[in-house]
Amino acid sequence: MAKSADELFDMPLAVTGVKHEVFQQDALQETMSDETLLVLLDGPDGARGVISFDIQTLAALIEVQTTGRVVPKPADARAPTPTDAAMMAPLVDDMLRRFAENLAEEEQGYWVRGYRFGVRLENLRMMGLALEAPDFNLLRVNLDLFAGAKQGEMVLVLPVVEKPRIPLAEGEKMPDIGAQMGEALMRLPAQIDAVLCRIVMPLSAIGKLKVGDVLPIEREALSDTILEVGKKHKLAESRLGQMNGFRAVRLIMDRPDGAMEAEEDHYGADLSGAAPDFAAKKDKGAPALADLGGAMDGDLGGDLGSDFGGLDDLSDLPDLSDLPDLDGGGDDDLPDLSDLGSFDGGGDLPDLGDLPDLGDLPDLGEFGELSDLPALE
Template sequence: MAQGMGSQDHSSVIQRMAQTARDGSDSRHMTPVKALRLALARAADTLLGLGLTVATVEQIRVPLADVGHSLCDAGLLVLLEGAGGARGALCLDSQFLAGLIEVQTTGAVRAGMARSRAATRTDAAMVAPLIDAVLADFDSQLTAEPDAPPARHFAFGDMVEDLRGLLLLLVAPDFEVLRLTVDLGPGAKTGRLDLLLPVIAPPARATPGKTASAAIETPAHIDQVVSKAPVVLDAVMARLRLPLRDILALKPGDLLPLPREALTGTQLVGTRGHLVATAELGQMNGVRALRLISGAASPLPDPPDPPDPVPDPAPVAPRNGSDLLPIEAQNLTDHPM
């Protein structure tokens, strides 16, 4: 019985894979995954003389909140900019990126897995012409179809350090993820390419008996849009200036000296470094909390230069036991949390 169930599950998986392959290779209709597959193969052959074979294709729709779980987590992450301020992304995993760099530096893709490393600006500059060529060909194939939407003109925008930074730059509520698994060389390396494009909203259609102007939906009020937008704020307690050797030597458990004003002078800072509000550290229901004191809309002032070090005074013998109260205890007594 268990073997029968396993055979049925295996058959259903094969059927879904075959259906995906048929959808991507139907010569009578140009689908996005087919257009991307052809554009990638042509651009790699024309620009790099690189032969590649697309092994698998996939197309899924995800909301903005799930984008971070849908793209490859290692390799090169690129922000794409399109017409009308539209934004998308393209991700090359570490093996795909290594193959493209190798063919441009040594003339061929080396067989075997490449070691994992962080992508650099040089990597981005080397693959940018290929990305632009793929996106241009992708656009031209889709717009050649009858009743096709206008070209979106996506192109290389900038390299993004991580998925968190990318999510702060994307604005569309839903995205299409086009994923290709590719053999480079052929067979020397197997890599993955993810293309993330915002979903195009269907045009409003006029209902019978109503004018076109009446059928157009009223856009959402700006307050409704802003209230649902994600906002990231950082609480800055203090700004310290340390030698680089001390920063590199930091480890869990190390203590950093903070001024007494950090308790009452905490600043809430936006993603662009601007001051949003000032706050005071405290507690609420047994957990740490911030109490907003005032708001602001001006850049943060430059931190003042640290004062010249003052030599430690000569030790003085204490007169009684009360003079031995630790500094940490005095701070906690003067400023209860």
């Protein structure tokens, strides 16, 4: 920096301190300021870095280029302009070239090569959008400008990159990188979100939410849980449940039409109770007859058939509460009627023996026409 400032602007400049740190991209903005001149640096293979100058350094370099001297007092705060960036470009390019040349023979010199002045960035938000690498080297440089006329600071941010591979010597074999690659991939963070549903609420209502508040979730949310990665990228459909005491999701892959309804009938989706246990419910057949409740008690005859899967609503069955108790109120079983034979006229009635004297029966009075009786079909 001293040689670049001297040769370009005939300006005395000295570096009084350097601090090197490594930051993740999302932490960079906390270490830098919007009140500085931010410049994007273009690097090799699409790599990008940033260099920034505080207002004191910027003022000193502008003053020496316009008046040949530096005013020995702190500069007033102001917003950097595109003109400021253009006047700093020669210093940036020359300094970066010398930096790379000085470290060319050093073991870590590869990560500073090939950078040059790019474009001015308006703020730190634009910097965050422009930078792509996950980790960055940050060099914070303290400057003495024009023999103490001003004190300033420069920050240089360059991405952490892998060391270029050196060509193999004759007879040297390529290392087995399979295990190294697998280990590196297993360390990568991968977050998958199971999204039950999305609820639209006014911002005022969201701000009033507190512990214990209940949000309405549709019953179908259990069956329509979506697995997402990144910014709402749909990975798969799933069903919420539990396994071995842990929350779990069952992936639904290429299910046919109607499969969701079948699972809904089998597993149920009552949000007020516990989630369904996938490990215990493997039979995807019709529900047990006992589950149909008391509406199916008694013998309703053969007209209903043996398949109850289509009985969605039993509310239209007649009221059978007036029927007498078939056991006569006692505990004895009904008599065996199998010996009575057929009543369709195709056979003779069995011998009933001597009937008892019915003279003691009370007088039943006058009967009307029997034709008024209802058919007993």
